[in-house]
Amino acid sequence: xxxxxPLGALGGAVLAALGAVGRATLxxxxxLGHILRPPFxxxxxxxxxxxxxxxxxxxxxxxxxFTGGALALQIYAxxxxxxxxxxxxxxVAIGMVRELGPVLVGLMIAARVTSxxxxxxxxxxxTEQIDALVTLSTHPMxxxxxxxxxxxxxxxxxxxxxxxxxxxxxxxxxxxLSLGFTPAVYLRNTVDxxxxxxxxSSLIKxxxxxxxxxxMGCYFGMMSGRGAQGVGRATKGSVEAxxxxxxxxxxxxxxxxxxx
Amino acid sequence: MIGxxxxxxxxxxxxxxxxVDLDIDSGTSMVIxxxxxxxxxxxxxxxLGLVTPDAGRIMLDGQDVSRADRDAFLARFGMLFQGAxxxxxxxxxxxxxxxxxxGRNRLSKSDARDRAIAKLRRVGLTPDVADRFxxxxxxxxxxxxxxxxxxxxxxxxxxxxxxxxxxxPIMAGVINDLxxxxxxxxxxxxxxxxxxxxxxxxxxxxxxxxxxxxxxxTGPVGAMxxxxxPYLTQFIHGRADxxxxxxx
Ligand SMILES: Nc1ncnc2c1ncn2[C@@H]1O[C@H](COP(=O)(O)OP(=O)(O)OP(=O)(O)O)[C@@H](O)[C@H]1O
Ligand SMILES: [Mg+2]
Numbered sequence: 001x002x003x004x005x006p007l008g009a010l011g012g013a014v015l016a017a018l019g020a021v022g023r024a025t026l027x028x029x030x031x032l033g034h035i036l037r038p039p040f041x042x043x044x045x046x047x048x049x050x051x052x053x054x055x056x057x058x059x060x061x062x063x064x065x066f067t068g069g070a071l072a073l074q075i076y077a078x079x080x081x082x083x084x085x086x087x088x089x090x091x092v093a094i095g096m097v098r099e100l101g102p103v104l105v106g107l108m109i110a111a112r113v114t115s116x117x118x119x120x121x122x123x124x125x126x127t128e129q130i131d132a133l134v135t136l137s138t139h140p141m142x143x144x145x146x147x148x149x150x151x152x153x154x155x156x157x158x159x160x161x162x163x164x165x166x167x168x169x170x171x172x173x174x175x176x177l178s179l180g181f182t183p184a185v186y187l188r189n190t191v192d193x194x195x196x197x198x199x200x201s202s203l204i205k206x207x208x209x210x211x212x213x214x215x216m217g218c219y220f221g222m223m224s225g226r227g228a229q230g231v232g233r234a235t236k237g238s239v240e241a242x243x244x245x246x247x248x249x250x251x252x253x254x255x256x257x258x259x260x
Numbered sequence: 261m262i263g264x265x266x267x268x269x270x271x272x273x274x275x276x277x278x279x280v281d282l283d284i285d286s287g288t289s290m291v292i293x294x295x296x297x298x299x300x301x302x303x304x305x306x307x308l309g310l311v312t313p314d315a316g317r318i319m320l321d322g323q324d325v326s327r328a329d330r331d332a333f334l335a336r337f338g339m340l341f342q343g344a345x346x347x348x349x350x351x352x353x354x355x356x357x358x359x360x361x362x363g364r365n366r367l368s369k370s371d372a373r374d375r376a377i378a379k380l381r382r383v384g385l386t387p388d389v390a391d392r393f394x395x396x397x398x399x400x401x402x403x404x405x406x407x408x409x410x411x412x413x414x415x416x417x418x419x420x421x422x423x424x425x426x427x428x429p430i431m432a433g434v435i436n437d438l439x440x441x442x443x444x445x446x447x448x449x450x451x452x453x454x455x456x457x458x459x460x461x462x463x464x465x466x467x468x469x470x471x472x473x474x475x476x477x478t479g480p481v482g483a484m485x486x487x488x489x490p491y492l493t494q495f496i497h498g499r500a501d502x503x504x505x506x507x508x
Binding site for chain 2: 039124127128129131132133134135136137138
């Protein structure tokens with residue numbers, strides 16, 4: 001009995017985790033269904049676009065520019081060990097576009113957007129605003145969840161594109177200002193090297209990560225427990241889940257893209 | 261019109277409702293009284309389908325509500341929540357006009373706003389609160405905005421969860437009169453939860469007392485004083501000694 005109890009606890013935890021995955025998956029399917037069927041709430045959608053897209057630009061830009069700059073320094077130093085300093089533009093480009101751009105933007109969206117969606121919806125749940133919506137013949141999945149998820153699916157790829165460009169610009173600035181690269185050569189190397197598919201895979205990742213971030217915020221918010229503590233737990237849980245899922249999805253998608 | 265038959269609901273080990281039977285006739289005002297935490301709010305939420313009962317049946321016009329078309333069902337109801345439950349992302353007038361701005365027969369913005377301001381007047385609020393946000397209002401003002409929202413679309417059936425708590429005596433009188441008017445003039449059916457015995461007498465046609473998860477007593481408001489029911493008598497006189505234990 002005592003010997004088996006750790007196993008029992010482990011089994012319980014695994015079952016609980018599987019249950020949560022199942023519920024989150026059903027939630028995601030439900031949300032997608034509501035995106036496709038009317039009524040549509042244009043005002044909510046526009047506000048979500050503004051919140052998730054436009055207002056995230058500063059943090060995305062700052063993250064990308066510093067990362068691009070640091071990447072250029074690292075690649076230059078690493079490349080110098082086997083006389084390959086010249087590859088800086090190419091590796092910065094591919095590293096930003098295929099990997100760091102989408103992942104960093106995804107994580108920033110998880111920090112900024114997932115947390116705020118979860119806290120907002122959880123507060124609405126705790127203060128009975130979700131119940132009030134229902135009594136006013138408005139479906140919370142349609143009014144609260146669908147606009148946010150749709151906005152994230154559409155706008156996060158755009159943010160990723162911006163992040164890619166600014167990241168490359170950060171690398172360009174460091175390389176031309178302090179590593180002695182010629183601006184024109186750096187740009188030509190970047191543009192010639194990148195393929196259409198690199199950019200496309202970046203945007204696909206952005207779409208997936210945006211969807212994950214918004215869905216986790218909505219899911220944890222809607223499932224929130226009671227009271228201020230419930231809101232706190234929902235917010236924390238949503239950011240953890242979104243960050244881990246984004247990194248896991250990144251790994252999976254990268255694997256899939258290479259096997260194509 | 262509304263019929264409850266053996267409605268039960270437990271939250272974990274906490275058996276809140278243990279078989280509630282109650283009938284509310286169309287066009288009448290039913291007031292639910294009972295101690296704090298006896299499940300009055302839960303009862304209203306069960307009828308609206310916000311909380312799913314564990315057992316029992318809830319009928320509306322002879323039809324089981326769990327099988328009814330949700331949209332058509334909810335369109336007949338208005339509800340004032342105990343905590344007002346205003347949408348804090350929307351200004352007051354959009355809260356009040358929320359339902360009028362949705363759906364197929366939605367009003368234009370300016371018409372909806374006019375209707376909202378008219379309803380705000382009826383609950384004793386001046387038009388200048390219309391553009392404020394709920395967080396900028398006092399508790400009693402929020403409650404009245406919630407009341408205006410509940411009656412804005414002129415529903416057939418209205419639930420009021422403690423409409424006068426947090427209001428001064430004069431305002432409470434205004435709200436009591438308003439609820440009475442809605443029933444007598446508009447022919448609505450009202451179900452009101454209140455702890456205020458003067459409200460009970462002002463609003464009710466019939467009274468039901470919830471105790472221990474069941475309806476302890478129900479009858480016309482006039483029969484309340486000589487009901488002979490020790491629980492009800494203790495409750496309406498607010499005595500500490502009697503069959504209802506007051507924990508100290
Ligand atoms: N969602 C919920 N989860 C768990 N317990 C709940 C929930 N909602 C209500 N309860 C419990 O049900 C009981 C009845 O709650 P309810 O809000 O209906 O009381 P009430 O009669 O309206 O009291 P009051 O007059 O103070 O408003 C309480 O013990 C409360 O803790
Ligand atoms: Mg209550």
